[in-house]
Amino acid sequence: MSDAVIKCESVYKIFGANAKKMLQDANGNVDAQTFQKNGCIVGVNNASFEVSKGEMLVVMGLSGSGKSTLLRCISRLTDATDGKIYIEGQDLLSLKDKELIELRRSKMGMVFQSFALLPHKTVVENIAFPLQIKGIKTEDSISKAMDMVKLVGLEGRENYFPRELSGGQQQRVGIARSLAVEPDIWFLDEPFSALDPLIRKEMQDEFLRLQEKLKKTIMFITHDFDEALKLADRIAIMKDGIIEQLDTPANIVLNPATEYVKKFTEEVPREKVLIIEDVMDAPTTENLSDIKVSKDEIIENVAEKILTQEKSVNVIDENNKIVGTVRPSKIIHTVFGGRKNNS
């Protein structure tokens, strides 16, 4: 694929003294337990995937699953033990320090779980920091940073210090800082995990609004499956350094690849994740009701409309063309069927 912005080919990250040698001996067959016996810890185990332009890939996993390590390999905050990583076709691992710094100054932005703001700088100075590091004049960087302050809705607080802000506000600063250099690639490492549930939801909505406008290529790390479903174009689920499944949210919910993935999907409210297109059948002419629903609607929004019908409902695409039908019983089955207690 030519428009793959991030491309990983069998990336390994193994911590420990003689990790490189052990990896060679293992011949591509890495087993976490045997490695651990020899004093090595497997962070990322044979990760291969691509992220295309404007796509949001959410990497989801519990703590210790290697998701943050994977992100740090791709941002080269740590060096991968083996494998190839390409950023817009450039071989990341062969870059010299200078080229790497250049790449980060122009193409990458990153948001951190603990916000990682500089305590001695004000909001606007924090946001201007990457610009000033680049060597942009103070006034220009400050005026650019002020645009970012507005973008994340922190007007009036630009001269506050991080210690005077709430967690949500601090993370807004972190987001603004990561966007200041107008990067193409945006890394977010559990950006909302340290926030209260209500603030978290607000920030997620805000984040979706921003992405709608900016269309960045995004790698988003989270341990929250609901958050992953809400935000992702595609989700990668990791366990013990291995990517268990990489697919669209709907496919993951409908067809979990492994037992491990299935455990997450069981509790998921499917009506909130799936769209009509995921559950519709081929178009028929028999027994149709006269209402129509769009194929991109989330089930939850149209369920009442469909379930009050006795007959099947036509599904249309954006051009009002009929592309399928959906039976009320199918909706009931999707939402309530296959649950632990029912099956």
Add this chain to the structure above:
Amino acid sequence: MELIRKYPKLFQWLFLLSVFFTLCFAIDVPETYKFIRGQAEFVKDPNQSTYIFLGKEVRYFAFDNFWRLPPLLGWLPIWINDGLFFLLNEWMPMEFWNEDTQEFKTRPLVLQITRNITAFMTFLIEFIREILLGGVETIVAFSSWDWIDKNPWAELPGLPWTIVAAGATILSYKLSGKGLALFAGFTMVYISIFGQWKPSMQTLSFILVAAPLSFIFGLSLGIMAYKSKRVEKALYPILLVMQTMPQYAVLVPAMVLFGIGDHAAVIITMVVAIPPMILLTILGLRAVPPEVIEAGKMSGCNNWQLLFKVLIPTARRDILIGVNQVIMVCFSMAVIAAFIGAKGLGWNLLLALNQLNIGLALEAGLCISLIAILLDKMSLAWANKQEDYFGNLTFFQRHKNFIFFVGAVILGLILAYSGSFIFKDTFNYLFEIPHNKGISTAGFWNKGVDWIFDTFFVYIKAFNTWLITEVLQPMRGLYLRMPAVATLVLVIGAGYIIGGIRSAIVVGSLALFIAFSPWWDRALVTAYMATFGVIASMIIGVTVGTICVQNKITTNFMLGICDIFQTFPSFVYLIPVMMLFGITDTSVLIAVIVYATIPATRYTIEGLRGVPVALHDAATMSGVTKFQRLTKIEFPLAFPHMMLGLNQTIVFALFMVIIGAFIGTEDLGQYILKALSDKQGGGKGLTLGICVAFIGLIFDNLIRTWVDKRKKHLGID
């Protein structure tokens, strides 16, 4: 059997003690034994044994090897001395250009280097001293004597005291507010009125050179250690020894290398002040959250930008606490360095103590303590100060303090100038109050001392005699009665029980070093004095701490007192005890107890206060009494921290015992002090210092190992 399995450690200790006492009773005191005064290498005696190592002859009195080990390291001090001598006088002679004689001269490299450093330091000190007190040497250095003779206007006087006082007040106000500003003003006026201006400014100029240099070196070394594991590994043992090394011990080698005077004092102060700066720098940099570093990297910082724009500003507070430590060490050294000719308050203090003029000593001591407290508070305020945003302030608001200072300078100059008319026939009090023209309370204090002696002499004497004959002498006897082998077994055994084989090897080799040095007996005396001091300090400290921590007000009050006491330069403690108890071991011990009680109290309070509130509540809800809560919950949890307090108490006690040698004791300290006036003293002073440091490190190792284990066991960090 069941009991042994239940309390294995207890039985290990019992076994160790029984071995120790068996050895003590089995090995008799040799008939020829007398307290080794250590001068074995000078006095030639037909009964002495000798051996030759690396061409150096070591003479010593041989005893049964179980009783006292032979001084197998006796060659070390001589060897260090010869090494220093060789380096300084013979190694790598080179041609150097001499400014004064305008010709090339052959000089050994090290000598040339040390002379260059000396010249540089002297220049710096003179420069600052002349700003504060006036003089022409700095201007001469850039021109010539002839030029000065032709241009008498260039002979600038120093700053009038009013300007310095105003400057200190304004700076204090900016850093902390009204309270500190008031204190600064009071201190400066006090110094001036009591005629201590000149020595105070001499001391200050010495500190203004030593502290920034120590800061720069300490910070750079700290950064290097943070960046490179290898540098850290190389630095760590040196830092450890320097932390427990008595400051006297460094005096002598510095004197050999750099001679005597203010410059040597600055260098030796740096040697002592740099280690804590390094440690706090490393600590601060380590505490920077990894995500902040990553954020810096992702912002595209190169290594320099990361260091100066991310790491150091984020670690600002710890680094500034390091500055505070450096300043405190400088004050402590300002007195000790007077031994090698540093001018100023320390010199006056030492002189007064030597003449037993307690009143004068008290005045100088009070002055130096006041300045020390002032600078301590100022640097702490700086460390804790949060930056304010100055974006929307007017020019006047932004530069308010500076404008005030300029005003003060102008006003001070006018005052000083008009003073020269008002006080035409006497001294210009508005410019500088001379040393002997201020108010002096010395007479009053001396009378007070006399009165105390006249009134309480009988009681003090009785107490003194009782303490020495009933407690100190027997204790000292017991310590000296220990055969060397028994002591070593005790130390190594304790190391093994507490920390396993590794600890046993570490403490064992530290103890062996002392045992093989020619000063084992003296080390025992040092140990006995320190032990007495530590026991008394711990009893007082733990009791006071426990009582104070029951109440928030008393807690803060006590911590404040600890802060202030800790700021006093250590030498100052000797003044009041000499006042009361004269020149005896009792005086030293009381100074030790007072000084070492500070950490004992502080750590007790901190430990007890650190017990989580949830546990308090849980205990209260299970219906314990206050006393039960103390014994069952608070003490067990606070115990590890209190043990760290014990560790500090030992270091403080050892330190004061050595300083107490100034009054006169028969331990290692006395020898270190003697080494000062000994031509061959360099090696001896250093070796003795290492011995003292090792005594401290033995306890440090044992206590730290125990505390780490205990904390892990309790699950507290």
